[in-house]
Amino acid sequence: xxxxxxxxxxxxxxxxxxxxxxxxxxxxxxxxxxxxxxxxxxxxxxxxxxxxxxxxxxxxxxxxxxxxxxxxxxxxxxxxxxxxxxxxxxxxxxxxxxxxxxxxxxxxxxxxxxxxxxxxxxxxxxxxxxxxxxxxxxxxxxxxxxxxxxxxxxxxxxxxxxxxxxxxxxxxxxxxxxxxxxxxxxxxxxxxxxxxxxxxxxxxxxxxxxxxxxxxxxxxxxxxxxxxxxxxxxxxxxxxxxxxxxxxxxxxxxxxxxxxxxxxxxxxxxxxxx
Numbered sequence: 001x002x003x004x005x006x007x008x009x010x011x012x013x014x015x016x017x018x019x020x021x022x023x024x025x026x027x028x029x030x031x032x033x034x035x036x037x038x039x040x041x042x043x044x045x046x047x048x049x050x051x052x053x054x055x056x057x058x059x060x061x062x063x064x065x066x067x068x069x070x071x072x073x074x075x076x077x078x079x080x081x082x083x084x085x086x087x088x089x090x091x092x093x094x095x096x097x098x099x100x101x102x103x104x105x106x107x108x109x110x111x112x113x114x115x116x117x118x119x120x121x122x123x124x125x126x127x128x129x130x131x132x133x134x135x136x137x138x139x140x141x142x143x144x145x146x147x148x149x150x151x152x153x154x155x156x157x158x159x160x161x162x163x164x165x166x167x168x169x170x171x172x173x174x175x176x177x178x179x180x181x182x183x184x185x186x187x188x189x190x191x192x193x194x195x196x197x198x199x200x201x202x203x204x205x206x207x208x209x210x211x212x213x214x215x216x217x218x219x220x221x222x223x224x225x226x227x228x229x230x231x232x233x234x235x236x237x238x239x240x241x242x243x244x245x246x247x248x249x250x251x252x253x254x255x256x257x258x259x260x261x262x263x264x265x266x267x268x269x270x271x272x273x274x
Contacts, residue, residue, distance in 0.1 A: 001019075001020055001061050001062075001063060002017055002019055002020075002054070002057055002061060002062055002063075003017070003019075003062075003063050003064070003065075003263060003266040003267050004016075004017050004050060004053060004054065004063070004064035004065075004086075004266065005017075005064070005065055005066075005096075005260075005262035005263035005265075005266050006033075006046060006050065006065070006067070006068070006262060007067050007093065007096060007257070007258040007259040007262055008034075008035075008042065008045070008046060008066060008067065008069065008093070009068075009069045011032060012029060012031060012032055012033070012045075013030045013031070013032075013033040013045060013046065013049060014027075014028075014029050014030075014259050015027065015028050015029070015049050015050065016259055017053045017054070018263060018266075018267070028053055029049075030045045030046065030048060030049030030052075031045035031048075031049075033046050033068055033069070034068075034069045034070045035068050035069070035070045035071060035076040035077070035079075035080055036069070036070025036071075036073040037070060039080075042068070042080070043083055046066065046068070046080070046084070047084065050084065050086070051085075054086070059085050059086040060087075062086040062087060063086075063087055063266050063271075063272060064084070064086060064088040065088070065089045065096070065262045065266040065271060066080070066088060066089070066090045066091070066262065067091055067092065067093040067094075067095060067096025067097065067261065067262045068080070068090055068091075068092070069092075071091055071092045071093070076090075077090040077092075078090070087272075089265070089266075089272070092128070092131075093258060094109075094117045094119050094131060095119075095126065095128075095261070096258045096261035096262040096265065097109060097111055097119075097237060097257075098119045098121055098126060098261065099260075099261030099262075099264055099265055100255065100256040100257050100259065100260040100261025100262070100264070101235045101237060101254040101256065102254075103255050103256075103264070104124070105121070106121060106122045106123065106232055107120075107121060107233045107234065107235060108121075108223060108226050108233070108234045108249075109121075110219065110222070110223060110235070110236050110241055110245075111237040111238045111241060112140055112141055112142070112237070112239075112240040112241040112244055113141065113142060113193075113238035113239040113240055114142050114143050114189050114190050114193045114239075115131065115133065115134065115138040115143060116130055116131070116137075116138045116139060116140050116141035117129075117130045117131035118130050118223060118225075119226070120228075122228065122232070127226065129225060129226065130222060134192070139222065140218040140219045140222070140244065141193070141240070142192070142193030142194075142196050143189035143192040143193045144192075144215075144218075145196050145199070145211055145215055146191075146193050146194070146195035146196055147184065147192050148211050149170070149195055149198075149199065149207065149211050150170075150183065150184060150192075150195070152167075152207055152210055152211065153170060153171065153180060153207065154177065154180060156207075157171075157177055161206070162206075164205050164206040164207045165202070165205055166198060166199070166202045166205040166207045166208060167205075167207050170195070196240070199211060215244065216244070216246065219244060219246055223248075227249065231249045232249070232250075233249065233252040234246075234250070234251055234252070235251070235252050235253065235254050237254060
């Protein structure tokens with residue numbers, strides 16, 4: 001038996017292959033894999049990567065766990081499982097991230113990058129919140145912070161507060177108020193997240209302070225919703241997680257990655273018991 005782990009997302013996917021003894025046999029990367037937003041492209045990317053990893057090994061000797069963005073939406077997970085030529089379990093990427101970060105331990109995960117998702121693991125039971133995407137949520141994420149930054153600039157333009165130096169600089173770069181509107185209509189969540197770098201260079205600017213205050217409030221609300229008494233430790237993941245980490249609760253460092261979590265699940269008999 002060989003075990004295949006894949007960590008898939010909208011920008012690309014990573015994979016690892018191990019044998020029965022846990023010895024890594026191969027590691028590779030593949031194309032974009034968000035099965036909710038573009039199922040056909042994701043299937044092609046994942047299938048190509050998986051078959052490249054498996055090589056000439058018998059397909060009936062493969063057990064694969066895929067942690068993939070969008071697996072919880074519109075039946076995309078079961079549809080992908082049915083389309084793959086080997087035994088596979090498709091789960092949300094948050095599930096594999098949580099398993100990789102915490103192992104079997106109890107705790108809370110705050111994964112904050114371009115998007116955001118929060119999850120709690122207690123006694124093997126998982127509860128996840130957030131992860132609704134840029135248009136509906138992703139609170140406290142890079143994309144959300146960038147959008148909030150532009151929104152607060154429009155409030156300054158309307159006279160609710162004076163224009164700050166950072167607001168003026170962004171307006172100059174984007175072409176004033178009309179440029180802000182054009183940016184929000186044309187640019188991706190990743191483009192919005194890049195605006196956060198502007199704040200990092202001007203942390204004392206009133207605009208930066210306001211956005212960071214509102215971001216921390218969202219983090220406290222999300223993690224507070226998942227917390228227990230006594231409080232669980234929080235692991236902060238993603239490109240922005242460690243930077244935005246709050247000191248309200250105990251903090252723990254991640255044990256491993258989402259890919260590690262997918263491999264742990266693939267090698268766990270409980271994954272295949274159902």
